[in-house]
Amino acid sequence: MDYVRQIGILDPREIKGKSISLIGVGATGSTIALTLAQMGWGDSNTGQGVLKLFDGDKVEEHNLCNQEFYPEHIGMHKVEAMKDLIHRKCGFDIEAYPEMVTGQPSARSTYVFLLTDTMKSRQEIYDQCLGCSFNTELVIETRMGLKEGRVYAFCPQIPSEVKAWKETLYSDESADRSPCGASQSIASTASFLASLAVGRVIQHFNTHYGNGKLSDSNGKIPKMWNEVFFSLYPEQFVMRVFGSDPVMAM
């Protein structure tokens, strides 16, 4: 892959051993995985970044309209299908684990995306796997509705951020349900949410390892929001650094 068009913001040669785990490869996760691969994460020919995908589910027909998979992937494990897709599109292999994450250390990485479907699993995976991970620098967690979503980004080494994130968790029973009772999701919202989530990694990586690529002319680095709420119709945002008042764009 030739990454010359993106090196102004992310140069894969600078990744150097930074790993990313995606826990959950559904609507958001499949788009995040493909985006990261296209950016060179996991391309051993260029950089040394590692991309690991975890999901025990298989591709079903109804996944095609809002996930990256092709019809020939139906019946395959999502992670294997994604590995195939990335190999065909990008020409390299990523690590695929067709299993649900509980407490396995292999799921720990420099950056971890928590992209499961239940609030309970988010909490459990964090407590069993990530809370004791000393090499994880950022956890990115997303929550998607039909036309709105949220992205959380926090450092598990900073207790105040972990506490603030945990305060945002709620029970699955109290979560929003669509009028028809079925889980509702559309590709446009998923891809928007995925872009915001990947942006957290770009921002964190540049802040710590990227030689100031995101700095403005005064050397200032953009603020990393811990929480971003958005609605797409109409476009509205509420963003917050934990412990500070929210900023609204409406």
Add this chain to the structure above:
Amino acid sequence: MLVAKLAMLGAEIKSFAMEDGSTVGRLFEMAEENFVQGAVSINGAIVNENTILRDGNLVFIARQTKGNLPFELQIIRLGAAEPMIAVAVEEGTTVLSAFNALDAGRRSNFIRADGTQVYQEYRLGNGSLIDANAPIVRPASGTERIICATKTKGN
């Protein structure tokens, strides 16, 4: 130029851009409301039609007692064509009681016909969570925000 707000408890607050030096009487003319002597106040003090308005004044219709001053509650909901409505409430009002005091059209944005809540999560202006049945404390600034959000969990 100044902005004055006219409020009744539980009702939506109306804002008016007015010339400097405008009076309370002029505000009532613009709002097409009847001024009732002794029942109109600003910051707990009864005012008359000749009282000069200051920018940001919340003019409250109904006698009030000191220590229980009404304040402006901005109810903000994502994904709405009209994302913010401002209502006048008093200390101790809960999120749900603020919704229930709205007219039927507005209320349906927050409470469905079957009584269930459209939003499942409420936050104050400082980002902290507040239960729908918890009393809202009067803020020092005179304005509080309630940000309404759905609890999404998909991926």
